[in-house]
Amino acid sequence: MIPFEKFKLDNGLTVIVHDDYTTPLVAMNILYKVGARDEQPDKTGFAHLFEHLMFGGSVNIEDFDEPLQKAGGENNAFTNNDITNYYLTIPAQNLETGFWLESDRMLSLAFTEKSLEVQRSVVVEEFKQRYLNQPYGDVWLQLRPLAYKVHPYQWATIGKEISHIEEATLEDVKSFFKKWYAPNNAILSIAGNCDLNRAKALCEKWFAPIPAQQIPERKLAVEPEQQEKRILELKREVPNSRIYMAWHCCSRYDKEFYATDLLSDILSRGKSSRLYQQLVKQNNYFTDINAFMTGELDNSLLVIEGKLVNSTDMDQAEKVILEVVESVKQGIEDRELQKVQHKAEATIEFSEMGIENKALNLAYYELLGDAQECNRQAERYNAVTAQDIIDIANKILTQNNCSILRYQSSN
Amino acid sequence: MIIRTQEPAVSIPQKINIQPTRQLSTKSGIPVYIIEAGTQDVVKIELVFAAGNIAADMPLLALATNDLLDEGTKQHDSAALAEALDFFGAYLQTENGPDWSSVSLFSLNKFSNQTLPYLFELITSPLFPEKEIATYRQQGKQHLAVNLNKVDFIARRNFFNTLFGANHPYGKLTDEQHYDQINSGILLNYHQEKYLNGLKAIFISGRPGTETINSIVTAIDESGFKSASLPEVNIHLPAPEKKFIEKKDAMQSAIRIGRRLFTRSHPDYFTFSVMSTILGGYFGSRLMTNIREDKGYTYGIGAGIVSHAQNGYFYISTEVGAEVREDAVKEIYKEIDLLIHEEVSKEELHLVKNYLTGAFQRSIDGAFQLADRHKMVLLNNLNSNYLNEYLEKLNAISPVDIKICAEKYLQTADLSEIIVGQ
CATH class of the missing domain: 3.30.830.10 (Metalloenzyme, LuxS/M16 peptidase-like)
Known part of the structure; x- marks a missing residue:
């Protein structure tokens, strides 16, 4: 049983707060409603590559990790076919650092060529390490297109092939951000040593000024009923x-x-x-x-x-x-x-x-x-x-x- | 108007009070430690035995005994045991380490009366039936064959072998033939010697009821367990070595660099662990910043320190694109040299201390986690105030301490290096 309170900011950001005073820490989770299913067939692996770029500095903050570590925090993220999810835990007294960091990268990223170039290589190495240089590593790269003929679930989150990642441009990245990263396309949850009033005040201060955006309607191809083995x-x-x-x-x-x-x-x-x-x-x-x-x-x-x-x-x-x-x-x-x-x-x-x-x-x-x-x-x-x-x-x-x-x- | 370029002020605790364990004793003197914490109505009961690899004279013996405990007892066969625990939504976790072996039961509180008897049954009277061993043998061989295709696995096992030697329990390698050497008789024997006569301690964490705690103590009293210490191993330890193991058509090469090291009670342990954090122990570490975030050579690189009952080791580990392997190795040594030759800045050390303080808070958050930290202190015979003094010791470390530590322990000639791939 997780008791919680829920509210929505004017810009559409949904916020959920669960207080638990048995811990000195707070966990902050931001779920963006975008995943590999929202990619184009010729630009796959993009939602995940983008997740990497979210750590490359935002519009007002050069480095995401350093200030967080200085505040005693730790963070990570994952992408799947449906969502991109970012999470951090931090000592309760430093929670504002988490709000400062997460809200700035929701506002806008720094978008540098260097960051894109490096993260392209990192993701290519991830592709090799997890999918190509492992026995049975390519199973899902093969099974998905066998089962799905039309729906974007036919490709894995890492992407169909390495070349899609290698060919990603800064323009692609910027337009992906604009399309999907907005307060009205996200859910923020706070769990731990933080009460509702504090969470509300921090949300008002850091997230409320971020403008809402038009989020494209998702029109994904429906997988037709399979007719033969x-x-x-x-x-x-x-x-x-x-x-x-x-x-x-x-x-x-x-x-x-x-x-x-x-x-x-x-x-x-x-x-x-x-x-x-x-x-x-x-x-x-x-x-x-x-x-x-x-x-x-x-x-x-x-x-x-x-x-x-x-x-x-x-x-x-x-x-x-x-x-x-x-x-x-x-x-x-x-x-x-x-x-x-x-x-x-x-x-x-x-x-x-x-x-x-x-x-x-x-x-x-x-x-x-x-x-x-x-x-x-x-x-x-x-x-x-x-x-x-x-x-x-x-x-x-x-x-x-x-x-x-x-x-x-x-x- | 908020100023987004201005980072909020932060504060880091200098002292944290750790919830102590409650200790009960059994007739045999084997201690029961209780950690009551958390919000969920669940319990974890862990029994720790002096039955890890160090106690066994053949590779795989300790692991197989541990893995096969729940494959049938005098009262229930393997299928009946599995069904009984599954029915109550409980699960077992067996762990075999270099020193200790353990068996844990995770159960909903409301079913702990029903699940507990099975835990004690399989710990006290396992049969290790030949039929189940045959299945295990086949699984183990297949698993090993798959792993032997992974550069990372090959590097890891050769690293241990190089550091401790082929005859030391920490360095011995499990091969296919060892699966053929295990049988019911030798597992029964190992269980008799090391489990029934080697129960070190019991840890109960979560929200156990008084009834559960009492029935555990009674079960221990009735089953006639005896306590034991770990054996001393005196084997000549080898000199550092560099090895290249070719694996054709590997897209990535696995790199392991490191050395044998002391135990947790050594006076340099603490400084060394901070040093290895600076080098490769967190996302912003020097190795991650250089090899991943600047050059894009790898998905991840890390360094760490592991200590066993008798000595331990330090490692740097990564998998890099085969074509950049040489340069990656060069950069790793460059980062090591930098630690030896230049003092870490006050700012960087401050950041690492703050990060480690947060990491320490996370490591004691929640009943099971807190129980693990207490277990570490107790099994390593550390000062009972170890956890409470952690932050004080951390904050006393200076840039000079780190440099001296690097000079003392990170000289290239003292490091072993294993590369697997191209």
């Missing part, structure tokens, strides 16, 4: 083969989200889950197997990822996974449903252990429509019935809705 075979120099099976499912906004999420939990949450017990423990087809929902804002994917033992071939891998998937459609015991509901409840409790997580949760649920929803999650999961899960399994876990990546070891 898709298979992509890759051969790579990796020690063992892996299989990835992805089915389209509902968006994070959908009320079906909870049943779909529990479906993935029944398949693979914990060592007692069906896939792990049947295919790793009782039978020796895989060394590990997982199922999860990507949970994205438009339609998302339910993915099963299996690491094959050498004696399992791809056809067999697919067949035995489908057998387990079919078994869910045949029935779910009460105790099994209760188990995944308890797991969901525990996950929520543990995820609220730190102020940083609380701040992020509040901002994220506000993005979904209402921050108060973060206090109703356990209730939502508990309302799901076994039949709801079976219905979802019948609806989405079908052959025509499935994209399969066969990641073959050439060794």
